[in-house]
Amino acid sequence: MAEDNGEQKRKGLLGKFKDDAEGLKKYVSEKGKEQLEGLKEPEKTQLYRSIFRFKHDETARNRALSVLSNVFFHLHPAKVNRDATKYSYTWGMGGITFYLFIVLTFTGVLLMYYYHPSKVQAFRDILYLENDVPFGKLLRNMHRWAAHLMIIAVWLHMFRVFLTGSYKKPREFNWCVGVLLMVLTMLLSFTGYLLPDDQLGFWAVTVGTNMARATPLLGHEGPFGPQLGMTPYNDVRFALLGGSIVDANALLRAYIWHCIAIPLIASIFMALHFWRVRKDGGISGPAPVMLESEIKDEKGPRPVIMKPSGMQ
Amino acid sequence: MPEPSGPDPITGKSWSTIMLVSTFLLMLTVAWSLWSEFFGLRPWRAYQRDFASAYQDFLGKQIAAQTKAEAAVYSSPEYKKLKADLDAAQQSAKPKDDEFARRIALADLQRTAITPAFQSARGQVGALIYQVEIIPESNKSARDSAKKDVDGAKAETYEVEYPLGDGKTEIRKMNYDQLNAGFTDLMALKASLVAQQAEVDSSVKIAQIKLNEFVKEKLPGPSAAGLQNLRNAMSTFKIDMHQINVNPPGAMLNYVGGIGLVDRCQSCHIAMDPLVVPVTMTLTKADLGRTMAASHDAPFTSHPDQDLFNWHPLEKFGCSPCHGGNGRALDSAERGHGRYEHWLWPLNYRENFTAGCQNCHASDMVTEHAEVLNRGRSLYRTRGCIGCHKYSGFDDENERLTTTRQQIMQLESTKHDYSIEIPRLNHQADIAPDNDTAHKLNARATSLTIESSKIDAQLQTLESVSSSLMRESKRVGPDLKEVRMKLRKEWIPVWLTQTHTFRPTTKMPQFRLEQDEVQKIAAFIWQQGIAGQKLNPVAPGNAGHGKELVESRGCLSCHSIGEDSKTIGGDFAANLSRIGEKENYEYLVRWVHNPRERTLPYCPFEKKDITPEDYKKHRLPFQFDLDHSRCPNDGHQLEVQQPTIMPSLRLSDEDSRDVATYLMAQKHTNATYPPAPYMDDPKLAAAGRALVQHYGCAGCHEITGLEDEGRIGTELTNEGSKPIERLDFARYTEDAKRGMLINGKTSPRGPWYDSKGFFEAKLNDPAVFDHAKFKPDPMDRLRMPAPNLTDPKTHQIDKNDVDALVTFLLGSVDPQLPTEYMYRPADRRHAIQEGWWIVTKYNCIGCHQIGIDQKTTMQDLPFYQAENKANLPPVLTSEGARVNPEWLKRFLANPSLSTTDTNKNGVRNYLQVRMPTFSLADNEIRKLVLFFEALSSQEEPYIAPKSESLTNTETTFARALFTNPAAPCLKCHATGDPAHDKNATAPNFTLAAERLREPWAERWVTDPAKIIPGTSMPSGLFRREGDRWVFTGAIPSEFRSYAGDHANLMVRYLMGITPDEQRRLQGRSSGGGASPPGK
């Protein structure tokens, strides 16, 4: 607007201001309008693009990018077997399990804000959550039911994987990881059971850990335990509970296992699990059926150890 | 390439619809969760809305009424007058008042004026002084220069625009000192001014107070304006949670019951909130037009007992500690009241509300405001529950006795060892090789000797303790050792089978016994009785006179007589209607003469009755009583009394005979008893003994060989907090859980699988949990007998009794509150707490009024109506203030106050009714005396005020007053002269000296009606004149000049009065002599 100013010179000060104001008004209104227009398609804003580093016209490339360039999505391949999207095959249980795990983390973290893992307060904190904390009851319920649901989901996931034989070469190891994850899931739920410090949890855990008394060699009631000098104060159960009975230490241990240790381990295994899914050739199927007639007979010497995979 | 036949089922299908639907569902759930958070879980919002409107209407009505009332009062002459006075006072005070106001204002102005200057000056000087202080003394020069600076600063002047009142000001130059002085002076000035102003206004204040009091008296409750404010408040009432946050300042985080307690009860029970309904107001459902029937449609009543809040402030106690329930849950009535499976402290039901008191008041026998609970406690005691079920704090003398005895025995064995040890040591000392070993041994021997003498001291104490305990320990039931002397043989089995039909009001529970069990037990009871002690026959007496005695001596304040509707008398002791059918006349005579008399003393150490032979062995006369209570064999304390509550009325032998004769006539003439030959079968007896032990008869009765049997029942001290799993509902567990009653009906309060349900079922029918069980062997059955809770009138189980006991049990929990909440007072209240246990134990309240508005059994008896009221026993509301504790001790120990002539009352021998001899244990006497003193808030120990002796003039004047026709003292007061005392209705003055407390006596003579309304002692003998009491009657001229206090003079005279002085006066007394004037 340089030459604008030029003109201004000749005009009176007042007029000058007027024009400036005019100009400003015009400027703002026009620019504003067009930029508001721009907002109609947020995908085009710089902000948006700074987050998602690719355009959004629906080209194959972008569809691929939207998966690959997204830290959360990219453990998916850009493309999947067309039938792998069929629910009747996948049941989606693995995904649901993972989703539930995340839900549990959210709700769990929130619950931790009001929970003290101490004999005096644990139970009262639950009352507090139920009666005094807004949405506390809802959160607690969600946390509990999500935990139950997760276990069911895990089992069904395993069930599905077995029925589709998806543990077979080359996925043997990932199946093992899966089994471990299932165990961890159940342990997570079990450790959480004690935390409200009510009769239900207390006795469930008492019954549960009493089995550990009978660990062969390591439990003070297990085979050869006593012979190895196991007592209620040095056996494996003691290690679990931090005491000979379910008490303050047990509560604290359960808390730490439940909130930190197991989730940590589980997430590591999960990472491994997902990574392997990709590396072992993505989701297992549905694969084209094989025919009995196509089985090749074994060649070469039969090692007595299990055969390394790939030999066929 | 060929065209695909159809679109790709995967890439070709749009999911937008299902996505839309599912996300929509998502939104629904969120909406739902919001709804439940803000409404679903908040039923109280509705209540509050409802309440606000109803309450406003109510207040509207109130305001109208109140305004009318106020108008009436304001227009009343009294009010006008008071108002006028007030105005006048204000008028007169006004000028001075204003003057002061002006000067105070000025002082304030001046202070504010100089404050800034003063503050900066003070700050500066303070700082410089510090500078001085930090320079070491040694460095004189520097210090001095610094000092100079200080002086400089002090000298420095500030300009202050100093107000001089009515707007004028002047500029003042003020240095530090002036400012300082000015500042403090002004403060002082203001103080004095304010004081003076108050002085000036005092008249106004007084007038104001008068007015206020008048208004308060005429218009109780909140004023119309106050109500209006309330109403306005309600019109803008905010629907919000009301909660009491019981977390006293300075308390730890976890406070009541280990946690900061929050009670939200008021969110629904909104009228309980003092901010909504002021404590000076009460609100009932009726007020709001609600019905009681619909119980929790509108929980809008204010707390029925507002007084309680004076001692139990809400902010300290909240609601749930007393009432139970889950104070914080608000999502439903059920949860808030804690009436769901997993809440351990459910709300007490209406009929058991007072159970909560027991939490903290467990050591009370009588708790104010808790009638139901009190009834429960006393039932627990009188119905003999305590006989089987231990309850800490209740009648544990026996336990203490046993421990004492064990201590004694232990000490004795030690002593015995010493007695062997000492000679041995001495002997060794003699044969000792060298001296210092010998010395050592001797020294040891001597020390042991001293030790054993110490032990003797201990033993003596313990002995006296045990004798005292033995006197205190009573049994609920009679001593069965004397059954052979006392009872008719055939009657026993009948009694065992139909306890409650024979005597509907008996304390004895009905046992469930098979016929053979009855025979065995009866046989054992009969055969364990003391044999061979024959009572020598007594001639029958005069039944008519006996009847009079029974009615007049006061038997009926404990015993009742007559059946069904014709019953009269108290229910504390047995009903005597059919006593004639069972008793043996001679025994009854002895019993009436002195119930505590025992045939044979019992030695708890040898565990046997001591027979005359034992005494003979030691060449001792066979004599045992409270003064001869040592065992001839081992010197230990004997049980020399019957362990019965019943006291001795000190009747003469004739009277006893007459009474007994009368009582023996109390029987059903048509009653027949089948012969019971088996009673003498020793085999049966042997079996019976086991049964008697099994059923715990020895808990209530004294039985040969079973004296030390413990209580067979479970201890109930903490029964209320017993986990439900430990209460065996047997076959009814499921029904209880599902709310089906034993009679098959559905329980009105739903499931009854809780302590309350258990207790109620058990009390209504102790056998209930045996139903439907297969227990052929009676020994396997539940042992608990049916307590007698039947109402003699309706012949139904008295629901109130059951509720009372259940309340008591529900309240018996392990303490859930911090100890500082427990009611264990250290001051006088403790004495009161203790005393009630004894007062109720001996049923003193059957005859005496002790509590302010407590009724006695006696005052309802037909013989004490109308003019006979004068014959009632004395009212003891002010006993502590009235009598000298020393005297009271003596009196309680022996109410006849005489060792020789005991057939009378010590103090009021003009009364027919007799203060009996309870032969209380010292311990009990002590407690009682303290109790009375505490009741009338007297200091302990009592130190009599010193009163100067009378001068001769005073004496003569006193005599004059004493015999003055206007005060015919001796007309009513006894003198000891039988002729005169026939008509006496007041105690003898000769007792006054040692009996009365002077201050009380003075209050008494001046205004007796104030101390005991309706007393026959005339009021108004003295009138107030200035600061002294003056005799109202005509005063002989020579004493007109007497300046002292007449009442005080009179009292001092009385305190010194002696029998012959009295006799002397009697002659002169106008009212004296055998015939009162007016005849």
Place this chain on the structure above:
Amino acid sequence: MWWDWHQIWEVASAPDNVPIVALLFFIPFYCWLAFREAKKNDELIAKLEADPAAAKTAHRKTQPYEKGWDREVHTWPYLMRVELLAAILVTVLLMVWSLTLNAPLEEPSNPNVTMNPAKAPWYFLGLQEMLVYFDPWIAGVVMPTIIIVGLMAIPYIDENPLGNGYYTYRQRKFSIWTFLLGFIGLWVLMIVIGTFIRGPGWMWFWPTQTWDASRVDFAVNRNLDDVLRIDGAWMAHLMPGSWKPFSGLIARGIFGIFPVTFYFLASGYFMNWLANRTAFSRKIYKRMSLLQTVTMLMLLALMLSLPLKILLRLVFRIHYVWETPWFSV
């Protein structure tokens, strides 16, 4: 009390049991789903086996495919949308569940009052039920370990190359039956028993039978050696005097070894027989290495030992088959 529907409702409606009720519906549904797919595949397989020529060219999937369709589709959006939908629906389910049912909270824990019955969390009820049949050291420690190890071993012992990545029944009869037995029969079923059948005192209540805590039932359990009257009397006099008192002990200890070893041999043989019934299975079986075979047989034997022991315990009331001072089986 029989036909007590209220009782069933009480158990089924206990919030913590809801998952099990859910399981009762999930399992059958997914079995149905799986076997529907399997059936399709098996038919396809049969078709192709019958017609090798077609097999060369055919589209070997039951999922429809036509030329011109992508063999692979973009994860975004075609997979993502499935996942998103799943997430949303699960969330909805969870919210509704949480809004309608409250997580249980019972009395504050109290070591002096045991709940009756005291039950482990539902997903461990299988183990708790096992405790009835085995000593804790087996049921509580060995079994779980074997389950985990066994599960992990599956891929290494299953030598069947077929049925990799698609549902099939015909090609994997043996493994599928085994898994169904293990998962449904010995795990889910045990949980259901533990939840719905085991009442107070861990007593066996049939459905619609009232859980009466005061019920008394007669359950004497004898050891196998008692049944066979093994008391070592005859050994006693072959022994040095000092040993005599222990003769019974020793005799039983030694005796126990026989039934146990017998069981493993027998079951091994049985499995072997089972695994060699069809030509196909023989073929697969031949492919397996010795170690694989042995491991498989061991695991199967252990798995079968559970139902067997249940049978012994519930029907023949046998407590232990092998009793030693240190451990008992």
Place this chain on the structure above:
Amino acid sequence: MPEQTEGKAGEAGAAPSPSAAAAPKPAAKGKKAEASPADEVNLSRRRFTWAMIWGYLGINFLMFLRFFFPRSLFEPNPIFSIGYPADFALGNDQRYLMTNRVWVIREPDRIFVIFARCTHLGCTPEWKSSENKFKCPCHGSGYDSEGVNFEGPAPRPMDRCHLELDATGKITVDSSRLYVDDPKAGVNHFNDSGAFLNV
């Protein structure tokens, strides 16, 4: 098969949504011809769907915020009773300093309660009876016997608590209702009813 959280659903928000599938553009499909139905995308519906997902997350977020404000605390109750007016002698009374952080000041004509918080930075001043003043240990503000500041950085006198007589004639103090006297702001509530009691 990995999974996406709500978060991811979020980022995916503006990306071509699942329903974009309804409109596979030829460009996207390369040369492959494809017969696909409903070519144009129903944008408003798509946006609406996403709006709801975002809405759900948003509301949840708000719920979590609310979650951090519990309905009851166990902090000491700010409303407390200090007994009868007659219990207090002239001058200032330290009894309730430790428990409630207040001084009770009795003057010839009135009683008021000073909240023991320095108006500078909120330390608790000490009462120096020798100098007859309150002195703040933190930055040396000084207040006279009525809690009026005269030295140091304190901007204004110490605040006073609300107090009133309850039904039983005891004084009830509410340390959560404070009366301020701020000369700079020109407000002085020290003479409001409730800031003091006349005696």
